[in-house]
Amino acid sequence: MKNEFMTHEQEKKQEEELKKYFKLITPEISDTMLRRMEKAAFERVRKTHKGRYIIQLITSPWVTVPAAAASVVLVVSVMLLNSYEINELDVKGVSIQVAGTSDAALSGSEDLNTLKTVLASHSEEELARMDEHLAQIIDKPVDTYWEEEFVHDWDWETDGSYDTLADEDWL
Amino acid sequence: MSEKQLAEKAGYDREAFGRLFRENAGMVFKVIMRRVRNEAEAWDIVQDAFVKAIENIGGFEGRARFSSWVIRIALNETYDRARKSGHEINGWEEVPEDVEERNPLSELLDKEKLSRFARAFRRLNEEERLLLELKMGEDLSSEQIATIVGKHDGATRVAIHRARKRLAEFMEESDEK
Numbered sequence: 001m002k003n004e005f006m007t008h009e010q011e012k013k014q015e016e017e018l019k020k021y022f023k024l025i026t027p028e029i030s031d032t033m034l035r036r037m038e039k040a041a042f043e044r045v046r047k048t049h050k051g052r053y054i055i056q057l058i059t060s061p062w063v064t065v066p067a068a069a070a071s072v073v074l075v076v077s078v079m080l081l082n083s084y085e086i087n088e089l090d091v092k093g094v095s096i097q098v099a100g101t102s103d104a105a106l107s108g109s110e111d112l113n114t115l116k117t118v119l120a121s122h123s124e125e126e127l128a129r130m131d132e133h134l135a136q137i138i139d140k141p142v143d144t145y146w147e148e149e150f151v152h153d154w155d156w157e158t159d160g161s162y163d164t165l166a167d168e169d170w171l
Numbered sequence: 172m173s174e175k176q177l178a179e180k181a182g183y184d185r186e187a188f189g190r191l192f193r194e195n196a197g198m199v200f201k202v203i204m205r206r207v208r209n210e211a212e213a214w215d216i217v218q219d220a221f222v223k224a225i226e227n228i229g230g231f232e233g234r235a236r237f238s239s240w241v242i243r244i245a246l247n248e249t250y251d252r253a254r255k256s257g258h259e260i261n262g263w264e265e266v267p268e269d270v271e272e273r274n275p276l277s278e279l280l281d282k283e284k285l286s287r288f289a290r291a292f293r294r295l296n297e298e299e300r301l302l303l304e305l306k307m308g309e310d311l312s313s314e315q316i317a318t319i320v321g322k323h324d325g326a327t328r329v330a331i332h333r334a335r336k337r338l339a340e341f342m343e344e345s346d347e348k
Contacts, residue, residue: 006339014339015307017288022308024285026201027210038192041218042185045225049182 175233182225192221195238198309199245205304206249206260216252220245239311239318246301246319260297291341299334306331 006014119127135141172187180187196217204213224231224241231240253260292300298320305311305319317327 006336010339011335014335014342017285018292018303018307018338021285021288021292022201022205022304025289026205026308029197029200034193034196037196037214037218038189041192041196041221042188044218044222045182045188048222048226 173233174237175228175231178225178228178231178237182228188225191237195241196221198238199242202242202301202304202309203245203249212252216245216248219248223248235318236315239315242305243319243321287345288342291338291345294341295334295337298330299337302327302331302334303338 122130174191177187177191181191182188199220200213200217203216204210207213207216220241223244224237231237249260292303295303301320302316305316306313311319313328313331314324316331317324320327320330322330
C-alpha cells in the first residue's frame with residue numbers, strides 16, 4: 001500500500017515543478033495589452049450599466065406611477081371632449097352630422113371652434129339651405145361631398161375654413 | 172475603500188473599474204488562457220466576466236475576495252462555451268516547442284523531465300488541475316480557492332492534498348516506464 005503522505009522534500013520539489021510549469025505555459029501580459037483590455041472592458045461595463053440604469057429608471061415607481069396617472073387623465077379628457085363635440089354637433093344638419101362623426105374633419109381645435117361659431121349663428125333652416133346650395137354648386141348630394149371631399153381631402157390652408165363658405169352670399 | 176464599494180462604483184467610475192481590473196484581470200486571464208489557449212478568446216471571456224461581475228454586484232457580499240468572484244464567473248463562462256461548442260477543456264498543452272526561447276527557466280529544468288511532468292499533470296481531472304493551479308500557480312489561499320470551487324475550506328484542503336498525491340503517483344508511474 002502506498003504511503004498517503006508525501007515527504008516535505010517531495011512536496012517542496014513538486015511545488016517548484018508546478019510553479020515552473022505554470023510559468024512556462026502562460027504568456028506574459030504586457031502593460032499596453034492590459035490597458036487596452038481595461039479600456040475595452042470598461043466600455044462594455046459602462047454600456048451595460050447605462051442600459052440597466054435606464055431600465056431601472058423607467059420601471060421605478062417614481063416614474064411609472066405619475067406616468068400611469070397622467071395617461072388616465074389624458075384618456076378620460078379625450079373621451080369627455082369627444083363626447084362633448086359629437087353631442088354639440090349632432091343636431092346641426094346633414095353636413096355637421098358627417099363632420100361631427102369624423103375625427104378627420106375635427107383635426108384642429110381652432111377649426112372646430114370656428115365651425116361651431118359659424119354654425120351657432122345660423123338656424124337649422126339656414127343650415128339646410130346652405131347644404132342645398134352647396135349641393136347645387138358641387139353637383140352631387142351634399143353628404144357625399146362631405147364624406148368624399150371635405151372630410152378626407154379638405155385642406156384648410158388652401159381651401160379655406162368653413163367660415164369662408166359661410167361668408168359666401170349664397171345664404 | 173473596500174472591494175465591494177469599488178465594485179459598486181465600477182459600473183460608471185473609470186478609476187474604480189481600472190483599479191479592480193488591473194488588480195485582478197491578469198490572474199483571471201492566465202487561468203482562462205491555460206484552458207482555451209487562444210488569447211483573443213481568453214480576453215473576451217475575461218471582459219465578459221467583468222461585465223457580469225459588475226452587473227450582478229448585488230450578489231457579491233464582500234466576504235470573499237473580488238478575484239474569487241470574478242474567476243468563478245470566468246470559469247463558468249469558459250465551461251459554458253466549451254459545452255456549447257462541444258469541445259473539451261483541453262488547453263493544457265505539453266511543454267511548448269519553443270520553450271527554451273520563451274523562458275530561461277527551462278535551463279533550470281530538464282526539458283524531457285518537464286514534458287513528463289506536463290503529461291502527468293494532464294492526467295488529472297479538471298478540478299484537480301484547477302486546485303493545483305490556483306494554489307501553486309496563483310498563490311491563492313485555500314479559503315479563496317474554496318469560494319471559487321464552491322466547497323468548504325476543509326474540503327478544499329483535502330482535495331488539494333489528494334490532487335498533489337495523484338500527481339506524484341502519475342510522476343512515479345512515468346519514472347518507472
